[in-house]
Amino acid sequence: MDVLLAVDALQTFYGKSHVLRGVSFEVPRGEITVLLGRNGAGKTTTLRSVMGLVPPRSGRIRFKGADVTGRPPHRVFRMGIGYVPEGRQIFPHLDVGENLRLAERAADGGTPWTLERIFEYFPVLRERWRQRGRSLSGGEQQMLAIARALFGNPDLLMLDEPSQGLAPRLVRELETIMVRLKGEGVTILLVEQNARMALGVSDRVVVLGKGAVVFAGATAEFREREAELKGRYLSV
Numbered sequence: 001m002d003v004l005l006a007v008d009a010l011q012t013f014y015g016k017s018h019v020l021r022g023v024s025f026e027v028p029r030g031e032i033t034v035l036l037g038r039n040g041a042g043k044t045t046t047l048r049s050v051m052g053l054v055p056p057r058s059g060r061i062r063f064k065g066a067d068v069t070g071r072p073p074h075r076v077f078r079m080g081i082g083y084v085p086e087g088r089q090i091f092p093h094l095d096v097g098e099n100l101r102l103a104e105r106a107a108d109g110g111t112p113w114t115l116e117r118i119f120e121y122f123p124v125l126r127e128r129w130r131q132r133g134r135s136l137s138g139g140e141q142q143m144l145a146i147a148r149a150l151f152g153n154p155d156l157l158m159l160d161e162p163s164q165g166l167a168p169r170l171v172r173e174l175e176t177i178m179v180r181l182k183g184e185g186v187t188i189l190l191v192e193q194n195a196r197m198a199l200g201v202s203d204r205v206v207v208l209g210k211g212a213v214v215f216a217g218a219t220a221e222f223r224e225r226e227a228e229l230k231g232r233y234l235s236v
């Protein structure tokens, strides 16, 4: 398999608090990998470690074959990782167009993300073009956050709980968008509490329990052990 991202034995701390205790997993190119785990398991910290926002104390992160461990976030972004953080974090005082342009990065392969292509996926952003981030609904902000990450032409898109707070109709729209993105060659690492949605779109599953990987395998393998894994490591 063609591994796009490989995380190996990450140990990450917040001050004295030891959060990631040897996290290792791989994200194959062209697939959707979902990272599941209870509140506080370390899902967000894992994405932040990859992104260089909380550099790991030890361990290795390889992306497209290059060692990116401890690189600052802007350099990780330049390498081709798009990150949609928990809570979206779009710029409230900038309009939709300004929010998007801040994240522009040239593609180094594949079809570049033009505005036309962005609007095809997120027609609502065309309608809201001149509106400031803060005046958008929660769902529109989430779409803007994803669109902004795509505008950086990422090889890997990391999404932290994108379905949080969305109405069921928007969660289904999000599922469709992720599957379409995968069809166009975008590799996705998705963090979700909504296991039902995540398992519906994922090829592979990684489960974190208290800072360590307790399961990694194909979604079909997860399904075979679903009751046990959910009972032990996920909130039901």
Ligand SMILES: Nc1ncnc2c1ncn2[C@@H]1O[C@H](COP(=O)(O)OP(=O)(O)OP(=O)(O)O)[C@@H](O)[C@H]1O
Pocket (backbone or CB within 6 Å): 014, 017, 019, 037, 038, 039, 040, 041, 042, 043, 044, 045, 046, 193
């Ligand atoms: N900035 C921080 N400073 C200190 N401790 C933190 C910080 N951020 C997270 N933690 C702690 O690290 C642990 C892992 O948190 P993390 O946010 O990675 O979990 P998570 O799996 O994303 O949880 P959730 O499902 O609630 O988003 C938790 O015990 C949390 O309290």
Ligand SMILES: [Mg+2]
Pocket (backbone or CB within 6 Å): 043, 044, 045, 086, 160
């Ligand atoms: Mg989190």
